Amino acid sequence: MQNQAEVRLEKIDPRLTTTLRDHVHKALRMAIVSGRFPPQSRLNERQLAEDLGVSTTPLKEALRQLESEGLVSTLPRRGVVVLYGRAWAEEMILARAALESMIAHLAARRIGEADIAQLETTMTAMADATERADADQLIALNETFHDCIHRASRCEYLSRLIERQQFYDASTRRVIHADPEERAHALDEHTRIGRAIIAGDAETAERVMRDHVVRSGNIYLARVFPDAGETTPGLDRF
Known part of the structure; x- marks a missing residue:
């Protein structure tokens, strides 16, 4: 310890x-x-x-x-x-998955032309940063991507709630983005989320966002609590 x-x-x-x-x-x-x-x-x-x-x-x-x-x-x-430990972290991840997926659902229903343009620009920048393996840029763009979705959803209350479910810091994200396979996974998921929102496909946006947050959460748990084991039901069964 x-x-x-x-x-x-x-x-x-x-x-x-x-x-x-x-x-x-x-x-x-x-x-x-x-x-x-x-x-x-x-x-x-x-x-x-x-x-x-x-x-x-x-x-x-x-x-x-x-x-x-x-x-x-x-x-x-x-x-x-x-008091914070693995069990608490799992609950935070599940709460974030529920909130982010609902925000993505509403963003697909409410997105405007300006939101679409910003989301498109952000996804293009993410693809470029992924190709260059620029972890610092990917960390910043990840926040920008989710901020774009929050604004497009017009959900002020849900966006404020989600601030308490943040469980990453820059160092954790940097370790995650150091893995080429994880960078590719994240880009694919972000692209699918963005395309679903732009297309107005609320159900797909909600599902892919939820799966993305849960999968990222499992990586976080493995990094932060490598020796803790599963103290609550696995997140893959969410």
Whole structure:
């Protein structure tokens, strides 16, 4: 098990003081869901504040927010302990699959001409980045692709809900995209999703999006929890 002493987080830009708590929360949340702090590990608030380059005030506020989300818990004589593990991750993946697939369904029914043009441009860029094996560009384009679909769906509420189901960080995506076979799989899935949405085929868009999120989720689980085994029913049976 990795000790916190071995984990170092990037310092927060001091210019972001107006939303410092939110940035601290985002940094800690992503560190937890990317597996940098294993389940049941204790978080040292003083060290975390030093690592992030912030005072303990925004840190404590961020930890309270994480506790309200169920990712950590304050325990007597132990302090703040990480609760997030494989079983929790599986639930997040299934929630994201349900939300993203419904958003894709509605995007196929509501997409406009401007949305189509942006989606087409994004898919072309993804194909080019895949051919060049540009992991950094693929990470950015993946976010752009899903953002395009969210906007096309006109689903403000569902799009906000899905923000809490994000379980990747850039380092995890970079490892995934380092695999040529995975890059090809991802491009094929993204292309099929995009084409279905542009064609107005809501049922296909929904199904392929759901399958894509579940398959990507299984890769994430294998990377972040390689020794955990299956603690809940497999995602392939979703």
